[in-house]
Amino acid sequence: MGAVDVRRSGPGPVRLGICCATIAACVPYLALKVMWLSGSSAGAATAAGAAELLDARHLVGDVITGLMELAAIALVLALTFPWGRRLPRVLALGPVWAATGLLAPIALGLPVGLVAQVVLGGSPAPADNGLQGWVYAVVYGGFVAQAVGLLAAFVGYARDRWPVVFRIRVPELAPRRPGPLVTPAAVVVLGYAAMLLAWSVSGARWGGPAGFDTAGQKSFLLAQGLLVAGGAVAVLSLVRRRGSGRVLPRVAVAWAGTGVAVTSGPTHIALSNNGAVSALFAAVSLAGAVCGVVLLVAGASAVASPASDGAAAR
Template identity: 35%
Template sequence: MVERGDRIGRTAAYGAAAALVPYLVIKVSWVVGSLLGLLPVGRGFSLGGWLVLNTVTIGMAAAGITLGLALVRPWGMRIPGRLVGFVAWVGSGFLVSILPFVAVSALVNSGTGGSEGSDNSAGDAAMPGWEAVLLQCSFVGTGIALAIALPAYLWRRWPHALRRPERPGTRTSAGSLWPAVTGAVTGLAWLYWAVGGSLGIAHRDERPAGWHVLAGVSACWALAASAAVPALVRRRPTRLPYPFLLALAWLGSGSMFAWSGWRLPATVYVALAHPSDVSYPENVAVAVALHATAVLTGAGILRALARAARGPESVPDSAEQPAERVGRHP
């Protein structure tokens, strides 16, 4: 059974890398086409801003393809574990938000006849439909494939990371629990906006269905991660399986860090430059505060998970057999 799961995981890793190739090709064509004057610049962007945005996404796609191959090729086991873990964490955070967003937006738009949810980085309504389909297929395919490939890689490299640490009931410091509080506050704020709340909203009429969907998805992941953190850092027995709680905290914290880290610079730019052709529904000061809190919370949860995975300090172990040590070293 383990060998079969490993084979499926390896196949999925190749699939994750292949699924991002269309996205990479489209983004490269946008950059080249814009430089040559063959393709229009996205609405709300200057040529320089458009090139920077799409160059960044090209780098992200290349990193995603490399990650997919690293999860299956032998050289992937030699890459520093922290680097692989960080890239996988950020990539998973992006994908677990975009997959529900794409699915729910498609259902909403099928009933309203709209065309939201294609690709937020496109910025231009003139994007051909086939490009939008390919971009969405890249996101969906990569997300599903990584969800299968990543656990198999973790089991090969760090099998202990998927097991509950020993010695439940270890005392928990406040430094491990603050991300649960800030994550819950941020998630509740996003949930309030998703269901139509207007406090902190500057332009009430500029909230499309996709905006509500993305706010709701972000809220769900933030609240899920915040709920899972206390059970993980305290290492107390729970009714839910430990790998399930670990997945909630891992994916939820990655979602907060990745998406808010992506939107924070753009929000700061709008707050400082006040471009005439770009406006956000939410008050930009409130949005900046929430995104900054989400980034810090995501990083805090990841740090708490790493500390919990290391288990208890070595001090209790060193005190288990004092008499034996005294006998050896009088």
């Protein structure tokens, strides 16, 4: 997808600014994790909330999410500096794809949820959550900033490394026969999307994930459902070579949608209180994750073209 130039001495001022801003957005969340791991109960609103912050389950979660935040910092550095373009494409694309799956629903759903909460009244934070409101503002505001920063950094990185993706059109894609699992997988993923949309209205009723009670929280499920549905449709469009437009918009939607399909269910299960998830949610979300992997592979194979095959290993 075009030769990779690693001879440049460093990033320009715009890319460097994006990198610094993204790292800065990671710092508050990372600082909270360090404080909680050190025994601090900063941000707790009640004695019960302070005790919960220091229990074993939360401390393990703090270690994992803290390491994820450090990985985000390493990722934006790789997307910014020339040495990152020497990484194998799996190491470059895999973390960005996973980060998209985790952050895109927050970046898209949070603004909608805040507007809805203003209209409906009340707080966007759940009642009796044990944390002060500023914790949510710091954490989720940081996530939105990280999403924007990583996206901007990745666009610049991809333009340098795989420029053909930004100009190739659907008819130029190499003809490939869709695998027999693509359509059934898309049907399952669309079913998962439909359930997420239903749960964005019902919350924990109808077997949805627990703890999604406010409009601000339910907008997150709404964004997940829309992204998952869009991803399934985009992959089918790529696989079946529908239309004659540019490939990039479909690739972007397929990228985000499959990322959400694969990461959302396991993340909901991991973050649930004491594993309190319904059998329906566990079955539907895990089926969506497995079939999301099928769609990811199908979409990646569909994008391969004579122009890109020669650069795929770069």
